[in-house]
Amino acid sequence: MKITFIQTGGTIDKDYPRTTKGYAFEISEPAVKRILKKLNPAFDFEIISALKKDSLEITNQDRQKIYDICEELENDKIIITHGTDTMIETAEKLSRIKGKTIIITGAMRPERFSDSDAPINVGAAIGAVNALDKGVYIAMHGLVLRWNRVTRNMTTGQFILK
């Protein structure tokens, strides 16, 4: 098994700058790198950094870039880390890609946090990517669902079955 991980940014990758006047979080290197180091994976992988954006800032052009990367990959098992606010929009864009299993995941709390959900979410995507049929899925809160079956509870922030 080989998995291609694609970084687009979002909460999962938010880090804290080491300088002065550091007010905000910043999107840094792919959290997936640190997660895979802990896992010691028995599968092959590559990590591609496509974007480093909060998902509210992802433009149509950015989505086209993600689309093009997925489309051109030879590998058919893809996990995309993404901000939670526009996961479904990106999933819809990618839904025209045929012959690949694409899972979009992310985190409610940055992977840098000791109580982050990131390792569990990325784990869920890894565990599912080999078992699922081709298509585009969202993996959050322990559910891995086809993108068009997912809706978001805007009070709790949870991704649930439509």
Add this chain to the structure above:
Amino acid sequence: MKITFIQTGGTIDKDYPRTTKGYAFEISEPAVKRILKKLNPAFDFEIISALKKDSLEITNQDRQKIYDICEELENDKIIITHGTDTMIETAEKLSRIKGKTIIITGAMRPERFSDSDAPINVGAAIGAVNALDKGVYIAMHGLVLRWNRVTRNMTTGQFILK
């Protein structure tokens, strides 16, 4: 989706006693509890503590106990946390159970460790349990494989495809 988690012990649950002369690690409350708290799951679950043993100490009688619990459950999605040394033996015992998806997982480093693989492994099991056919699987190092397809590399400790 409802998942039944069964604790049997093993490295994943090893903790460190707070008393004096505390030389060894001890198997404590299910690590799954802490992992699910971080995940904020969008599925129902229950946690059953069957055993608190290092897997080298699991007897035939213990395995029968795990078998009986799985057999009697109404729920058909089961994740068992287990020591790595005899995962395959327990999987073989459970392989006679029909109509259920059972995934055995665990960790190379205790969940209490900040660099543990436990959240990723449990995540992989959660992500796969809904997607897989009925049967008994082992989820370690990012692979979720049918128990009779798995062997262990005794140098690296990794569970790999036979």
Add this chain to the structure above:
Amino acid sequence: MKITFIQTGGTIDKDYPRTTKGYAFEISEPAVKRILKKLNPAFDFEIISALKKDSLEITNQDRQKIYDICEELENDKIIITHGTDTMIETAEKLSRIKGKTIIITGAMRPERFSDSDAPINVGAAIGAVNALDKGVYIAMHGLVLRWNRVTRNMTTGQFILK
């Protein structure tokens, strides 16, 4: 020994909201609470929340509030957690208080981060507060220095001897 901890905000207390459209951090409950839970302290303590502000936003009025709290305390061992950008300004303000040992500390990375310096900095303040003469000190990067001996290297962000 009794220590009074005073929260004013800053990086040390930055947390990440669990809602949607959560772009930024938030100053949450005192990180000192979580640090002391890990320590299991053999001294008495109290925690007072004075402010929940990034230190660039602390006004003269806010500093007066911190001053008044310190002045009115019966206890003479005080540790203040504070954003790093204006630690020295607050220290100067407090320097007119007599008969108390006041240590200002904080963190370069939020206590929520698994690689935070917060527990070490707060530990340094705790370890020093009993040993130091009365006065106002800054404890960062392992140094605990009188406030008027400290300057900040604006490239590295380190607090060093003037």
Add this chain to the structure above:
Amino acid sequence: MKITFIQTGGTIDKDYPRTTKGYAFEISEPAVKRILKKLNPAFDFEIISALKKDSLEITNQDRQKIYDICEELENDKIIITHGTDTMIETAEKLSRIKGKTIIITGAMRPERFSDSDAPINVGAAIGAVNALDKGVYIAMHGLVLRWNRVTRNMTTGQFILK
């Protein structure tokens, strides 16, 4: 300021082997190394590994070795990490050394644990070492006390004022 850290072993340095049949912990590389990496210290330091033993296994010969290292050091600020069970015995042995500030510290839970007290204890020793008079001290649970003023509550494991 320069601090010499001396590793002797104990809970603070307990790690978990990555091999099969790994039942027990192992004393591994100095936890102080990882703690100082998080701190980004503004002081000079060196780390000496003297022993890698649980403190119940430290012999008179081992204590002599620790004594000799401390005695021969030019530096007069020394922090020793040590198992909790025989900290006081080692402190007594070192009490004949003149002209140096020696602080013995350790942890109730391994530094590898996400809820360890190790970073706070080492922080307390760092914060105190510059402020204290010459002599031998024990730093645990937030107290930094002269070794002959310390006793241990064998129920709670806490080091307290005699």
